[in-house]
Amino acid sequence: MPRMVLGDTRTTELSRGAIEHCVLALLRSRESYAFDLVRQLAASGLVTSEGTLYPLLSRLRRKGLVATIWRESTEGPPRRYYRITAKGHSALEAFTRQWIQFRDAVDGLIGEARTEATT
Amino acid sequence: VTGDQLVRDYLADLEEAATVLHRDLRDELVRDVREHITIALADADDDDEPFVRAVLDRLGTPDAIVGAAMDGDTQTSLRATERGRAWSRTAGLRPLTIEERAMLALTVGSIVLPFVGPVLGLWLASASSAWSLAQKRTAAAIVLVLLALPAVLVLPGIAQGELNWVVGSAGFLLPFVPASGLLAAAYLHLTSSFVVTVGRRV
Numbered sequence: 001m002p003r004m005v006l007g008d009t010r011t012t013e014l015s016r017g018a019i020e021h022c023v024l025a026l027l028r029s030r031e032s033y034a035f036d037l038v039r040q041l042a043a044s045g046l047v048t049s050e051g052t053l054y055p056l057l058s059r060l061r062r063k064g065l066v067a068t069i070w071r072e073s074t075e076g077p078p079r080r081y082y083r084i085t086a087k088g089h090s091a092l093e094a095f096t097r098q099w100i101q102f103r104d105a106v107d108g109l110i111g112e113a114r115t116e117a118t119t
Numbered sequence: 120v121t122g123d124q125l126v127r128d129y130l131a132d133l134e135e136a137a138t139v140l141h142r143d144l145r146d147e148l149v150r151d152v153r154e155h156i157t158i159a160l161a162d163a164d165d166d167d168e169p170f171v172r173a174v175l176d177r178l179g180t181p182d183a184i185v186g187a188a189m190d191g192d193t194q195t196s197l198r199a200t201e202r203g204r205a206w207s208r209t210a211g212l213r214p215l216t217i218e219e220r221a222m223l224a225l226t227v228g229s230i231v232l233p234f235v236g237p238v239l240g241l242w243l244a245s246a247s248s249a250w251s252l253a254q255k256r257t258a259a260a261i262v263l264v265l266l267a268l269p270a271v272l273v274l275p276g277i278a279q280g281e282l283n284w285v286v287g288s289a290g291f292l293l294p295f296v297p298a299s300g301l302l303a304a305a306y307l308h309l310t311s312s313f314v315v316t317v318g319r320r321v
Contacts (some may be wrong), residue, residue, distance in 0.1 A: 016190075034151060035158045042177065049179020054151040055188035058144065072252045079154065082246070 018099070019046055019053075020060060024084055024092040027066060031083035057082065065091050122163075122171035126156055133181035146216070148188055150249070152178065166261055218311075222304050225258075229300025237300035239260045242272050244307065254310055258303040266298035268292075 019041065026032065026040055038053045047053060060066045065088035070078040084092070133152055144149075158172045167208040178184070215223070221243035228236025244250060269292040276285040276318050 035155055038155065041269075049177070049183050050185035051178035051181075051184035053154055054148055054155070054184065055190075057151070058147055058188070070248050074252070076156075077154065077251045078248050079158075080151075116198070 016056070017048075017095070020056060020065075021092055021095040021099070022046060022059060023053075023057065024065060024088050024095075027082055027084040027088070028092065031072075031081050033079045033081045035079075037082065060088070064088075120168065122166045122168045125168065125171050125175060126160075129175050129178075129181065130156075133184065136181040136185040140185065144188060148184070173288075184211055209310065217243055218307075221247060222307070225262075225300040225304035227305075229297040233296045234266065237266070237296075237303065240300055240303065247300070249309060250307060254307060257310075258307050261303045261306055262299045263293050265302065269295045 010017045022041065022044070023037060027039060032040075032064050034054070034057060037057070037096055040048045041047055041053055056060055057066070063081075064085060066082045068080045068082050072078050128241075130149065132241070134149055137148055140148065156174060156179065160171065163170050212280060221240050224236050224243055225240030228240055230236070232239070241255075241262055242259060244255055247255070272292060273285055273288070275281075276288070
């Protein structure tokens with residue numbers, strides 16, 4: 001089977017991990033349905049095409065980091081609501097720690113490089 | 120080109136691109152995107168073509184979406200695809216979706232298991248996420264009315280002791296039992312096409 005040419009829509013490991021955890025962060029305080037989540041993430045500028053977030057949500061669900069429930073809707077088919085699971089909470093905590101370390105390290109090196117460039 | 124047509128073409132392209140995914144993943148993805156479009160267009164004017172175009176642009180191309188589904192767990196999706204093929208090779212072993220099971224109970228079940236079949240079908244249908252609450256309620260109403268009708272027609276006969284009339288009309292009344300399930304199934308089938316669920320709002 002030929003591998004699809006994905007161009008720049010192909011997310012790197014790093015940004016995919018970050019976006020996944022941003023979804024968990026959005027769900028930390030309240031459950032939400034997919035459309036709202038997708039619009040919020042798109043508005044943040046992290047993703048350019050909203051549709052690519054649906055496979056990501058599906059992946060989070062299969063990993064057990066989020067759970068979904070179907071709610072009947074007065075207009076149209078039922079909607080799927082997402083909420084974070086206990087496993088999702090601990091994954092988010094672990095990621096937050098790693099992310100801060102990683103960001104500080106990168107900031108440090110970029111900062112040093114900048115200082116050297118200006119002096 | 121109408122907005123309705125744009126949406127239909129887009130979803131057809133997505134289904135086409137998603138054939139590389141395992142059936143469950145593909146069904147879920149197409150349903151999620153369809154739901155997204157339905158909600159995004161819910162407040163749009165009839166046939167506001169530029170608006171529809173903007174909604175689809177924001178979603179990204181079907182290839183990009185399927186690419187995102189393959190990306191990251193390519194191995195999983197490919198393995199899942201293999202598994203899906205193995206299922207279809209050993210024909211009949213592929214698990215049926217809840218809608219397919221409900222349809223079977225409403226059609227075959229109504230004939231093989233009078234009364235039980237259609238009720239089982241309604242119960243299965245109630246768990247479906249593809250059918251709306253209104254559709255489920257209408258299907259239930261069809262089944263209940265057609266099952267209750269023979270009883271309502273026959274009871275006065277029994278009360279008046281006209282048993283000959285009751286036995287004589289059984290041939291006319293009995294088909295109501297399977298018809299309840301068959302009609303409900305036909306209703307669900309006709310209203311669950313994409314044109315009705317999304318097209319209405321476009």
